[in-house]
Amino acid sequence: MLGLLPTEYWNYKISDISHGLTATLRKRKPNGILKIEGIGNCIPVRSARAAIVIAIKALGLPPGACVGTSLYSCPVVFKAIKAAGCTVRFIDVDPDTYCMSADDLLAKISQIDAVIAVHMFGHVCDMPRILEAAQGKPIIEDCAQSLGSSLNGRMAGTFGNVAVFSFRSGKYLSVGEGGALYSNNDKLFSELARLVSVLPVPSHMEDCVHVIKTYLRSILRSKPLWGLIGNRLWFMYNKSTNFLEKTPLVTSQMFKSDIAITTDRLATINYLIAKQRANADYYTESLILSSSTVCHEKPDVFYNRYLYPILLRSQSDRDTLAAYLLGMRIGTIQPYKDISEIASTYYEYKGDCPIAEQIAMRILVLPCYSTLKQSELHRIAYCTNKALQILSSTDENFKNTVPNEQF
Ligand SMILES: Cc1ncc(COP(=O)(O)O)c(C=O)c1O
Numbered sequence: 556m557l558g559l560l561p562t563e564y565w566n567y568k569i570s571d572i573s574h575g576l577t578a579t580l581r582k583r584k585p586n587g588i589l590k591i592e593g594i595g596n597c598i599p600v601r602s603a604r605a606a607i608v609i610a611i612k613a614l615g616l617p618p619g620a621c622v623g624t625s626l627y628s629c630p631v632v633f634k635a636i637k638a639a640g641c642t643v644r645f646i647d648v649d650p651d652t653y654c655m656s657a658d659d660l661l662a663k664i665s666q667i668d669a670v671i672a673v674h675m676f677g678h679v680c681d682m683p684r685i686l687e688a689a690q691g692k693p694i695i696e697d698c699a700q701s702l703g704s705s706l707n708g709r710m711a712g713t714f715g716n717v718a719v720f721s722f723r724s725g726k727y728l729s730v731g732e733g734g735a736l737y738s739n740n741d742k743l744f745s746e747l748a749r750l751v752s753v754l755p756v757p758s759h760m761e762d763c764v765h766v767i768k769t770y771l772r773s774i775l776r777s778k779p780l781w782g783l784i785g786n787r788l789w790f791m792y793n794k795s796t797n798f799l800e801k802t803p804l805v806t807s808q809m810f811k812s813d814i815a816i817t818t819d820r821l822a823t824i825n826y827l828i829a830k831q832r833a834n835a836d837y838y839t840e841s842l843i844l845s846s847s848t849v850c851h852e853k854p855d856v857f858y859n860r861y862l863y864p865i866l867l868r869s870q871s872d873r874d875t876l877a878a879y880l881l882g883m884r885i886g887t888i889q890p891y892k893d894i895s896e897i898a899s900t901y902y903e904y905k906g907d908c909p910i911a912e913q914i915a916m917r918i919l920v921l922p923c924y925s926t927l928k929q930s931e932l933h934r935i936a937y938c939t940n941k942a943l944q945i946l947s948s949t950d951e952n953f954k955n956t957v958p959n960e961q962f
Contacts (some may be wrong), residue, residue: 556782556783556786556831556881557779557782557783557917558778558779558782558883558884558886559657559778559781559782559786559881559884559886560884560885560886560922560931560935560953561776561777561778561781561785561819561886561922562886562887562888562920562921562922563725563729563774563776563888563922563924564924564925564926565724565725565729565773565776565777565913566724566729566773566926567730567731567769567770567772567774567839568770569770569808571730571766571769571770571816572766572767572770572820573815574815574816575731575762575766575792575812575813576763576766576771576812577725577812577815577894578811578812578814578816579759579762579763579766579812579911580759581811581815583756585630585752586752587599587620587814589735589814589931590635590815590820590821591702591712591720591737591824592824593703593705593710594710594712594713594718594737595737595739596737597720597735597736597737597750598735598736598737598744598747598748599733599734599735599808599809599813599814599817600734600735600736600751600754600808600809601641601732601733601734601754601757601805601806601808601809601810601841601933602721602723602732602733602734602736602804602805603631603697603719603720603723603803604631604632604634604635604638604711604734604802604934605635605636605722605734605754605805605806605807606719606720606721606734606735606736607632607636607639607671607697607719608638608639608804608806609736609747609750609751609754609806609901610717610719610736610747611636611639611641611669611695611696612639612750613738613743613746613747613750614669614693614695614716614717614743615725616639616641616668616669616693617668618640618641619640619641619642620640620641620642620666620668620669621641621642621643621644621666621668622641622642622643622644622668622669622670622671623643623644623645623646623660623663623664623666623667623669623670623671624636624643624644624645624655624670624671624672624673624677624697624878625645625647625648625654625655625656625672625673625834625908625911626645626646626647626648626778626894626895626898626908626911626912626915627644627648627653627675627892627894627908627911627914627915628653628675628697628894628902629673629700629891630674630798630802630860630891630894630897630898631802632671632673632697633806633897633898633901633902634757634799634802634804635804637672637831637901637902638806638896640787640895641668641669642665642881642900642902642903642904643902643903644663644667645902645904645905645907645908645911646659646660646663646806647908647910647911647915648675648908648911649680649909649910651850651915652675652677652678652679652680652681652850652852653675653676653678653823653850653864653914653918654672654673654674654675654678654680654681655670655672655673655680655685655848656910657680657681657684657685657687657688657787657834659875659908660685660688660689660812661687661688664688664689664690664692665693666815666889667692668692669692669693669694669695670685670689670692670693670694670695670715671694671695671696671697672685672694672696672697672714672715673696673697673699673700673706673756674696674697674700674701674711674820675693675699675700675701676700676761676850676858676861676862676863676920677700677701677704677748677858677860677861678704678858679700679701679705679706679711679856679858680696681705681706682696682706682709682711682714682715682793684717684870685714688960691739693715693717693905694714694715694716694717695715695716695717695718695719696711696714696715696717696718696719696745697710697717697718697719697914698711698719698720698721698723699719699720699723699726699734699860700726700862701861701940702720702726702727702728702824702859702861703727703824703828703859704858704859705826705855705856705857706856706857707956709922710841711765713737713739713955716736716738716740716743716910717738717743717747718736718737718738719734719735719736719737719764720734720735720736720737720841721733722734722813722817722820723825724733724769724773724776725776726861727815727827727828727859727861728817728820728821728824729773730769730813730816730817730820731765731766731769731810731813731816731897732765732809732810732813733809733813733814734809736751743958753809754806755806755808756807756809757807757808757810761810762810762812762822763809763812765810765812765813766810766812766884768891775788775789781886790845790902798897798900798901799901801922811919813947826925827844827925828860829926830861831859831861831923831925832858832859833862834863834923834924834925834927834932835858835861835863835937836925837932838921838923838932838935838936839851839861841936842865842936842940842943843940843943843944843947844865846945847863848862848865848867849864849866850864860923861923862888862890862920862923863916863918863920863921863922863923864890864918864919864920865920865945866914866917866918867917867918867919868917869916869917870916870917872946873889873916873918873919874889874895874921875942875944876918876939876942876943877889879938879942880921880935880938880939880942882918883934885921885934885935885938886921886922887919887920887921887922888919888920889918889920890918890920890933891915891918891959892915892916892918893915894911894915895908895911895912897916905940921935921939939949
């Protein structure tokens with residue numbers, strides 16, 4: 556489908572290949588750091604999932620400890636908890652933020668040894684209430700999606716004991732892979748740095764192959780290849796590969812190429828956030844959405860608008876809207892739609908997070924990235940409104956108007 560607009564922006568150009576390859580030739584700095592504005596010095600590590608494993612180890616939790624995290628979350632978080640030798644206790648989410656519910660955390664806190672508070676979509680968990688509900692148990696903040704978001708003037712990542720960040724392609728900086736660890740506790744910071752310093756170092760060859768693979772994946776994820784072939788390849792891969800194989804967890808130091816590109820792009824983060832927030836504001840003003848279909852910022856909250864999720868009335872409305880937009884050459888994502896199935900199959904989820912289950916079936920993410928053109932934004936808003944109007948009129952013939960394109 557020529558011209559299909561991808562939902563995410565995988566930013567990796569020819570110039571990044573030469574930048575990345577040059578960086579692979581430099582000597583690795585021992586105890587290198589990444590500076591994140593508003594946060595401080597962070598320790599680079601292979602990925603956010605590896606960072607979670609390291610964070611759990613640094614907290615010194617006993618083997619088999621129980622870590623509470625929200626069910627509506629990226630499932631690699633569960634994988635990382637298990638890889639660190641712990642078990643997962645699932646917490647429901649707050650419908651105002653799609654992040655962890657402080658009330659459900661409080662109800663389950665006696666069964667939990669530590670908490671991973673995931674800031675979804677660039678939103679921020681209600682951290683003052685999460686801290687209260689955690690009753691002194693250690694908290695890891697998962698800021699993989701919330702780089703630059705804040706609450707009451709405090710950056711996401713500065714409330715808990717440890718914070719993890721992700722720079723993986725598809726995330727805000729989209730550098731290939733890469734993550735970072737932060738703690739404002741000196742002792743914990745030193746322990747995190749020590750644990751990272753003894754991790755295996757990727758070889759020069761692995762780093763070079765990673766640069767080339769990242770470039771190829773990124774062009775397959777971009778116009779025009781995404782519509783011509785990338786989308787189909789991605790669909791086939793997802794269908795033929797199970798969750799455990801799909802998201803490998805490698806605990807190593809960060810690729811030198813990723814460190815170099817992350818360092819450069821961190822300098823542009825405020826500009827990128829301003830652009831994406833403007834796109835999100837445009838949608839919020841233009842889309843015919845009821846107040847419950849979009850997460851508004853409350854006073855003193857600043858969302859980076861990494862993604863723009865809308866909550867539809869039902870799974871069928873969500874799927875119909877997605878199919879309609881696809882027919883209009885607009886890609887969308889139904890993030891974590893199979894999360895309760897993954898959690899039950901691999902992580903002993905017992906079905907006690909009803910709000911998260913509902914949300915997972917009804918959320919659709921629209922493209923919101925910084926490089927969208929004004930004309931593309933208008934087209935997305937126009938087509939979404941058209942579909943929403945027909946859906947709200949409950950016109951039974953609507954489904955017949957949906958292009959019959961299957962991916
Ligand atoms: C909320 C969340 N946590 C953790 C991760 C893991 O990040 P990474 O891909 O850098 O391991 C991701 C994304 O994959 C994520 O979305």
